[in-house]
Amino acid sequence: MKRQTMKLDGDEKELLESVERGEWKPTTGGKRERARYSRYAKATFRKDRRLNIRLSSKDLEAIQKRALTEGLPYQTLIASLLHKFATGRLKEV
Numbered sequence: 001m002k003r004q005t006m007k008l009d010g011d012e013k014e015l016l017e018s019v020e021r022g023e024w025k026p027t028t029g030g031k032r033e034r035a036r037y038s039r040y041a042k043a044t045f046r047k048d049r050r051l052n053i054r055l056s057s058k059d060l061e062a063i064q065k066r067a068l069t070e071g072l073p074y075q076t077l078i079a080s081l082l083h084k085f086a087t088g089r090l091k092e093v
Helices: 010-020 030-044 057-070 074-086
Strands: none
Touching: 057 074
């Protein structure tokens, strides 16, 4: 079977070489840490209320395009932005 090769950019090559040199070490408490952060995420993003909002078509299309580039459903992107605003973590650029 012929092995396929991927083209890597400079950062990816550097990362791969670092891994191959053994510079990466596993962290301790992996399962326990993942479970803890999973609980935090579920509690943070529990959706128990509904909100209806009217937006201009242009704004909605722009949000949907932005969500597509981020790899998220647009409603998830909107919810994330509102959460960041509500918690004071949304920064203006």
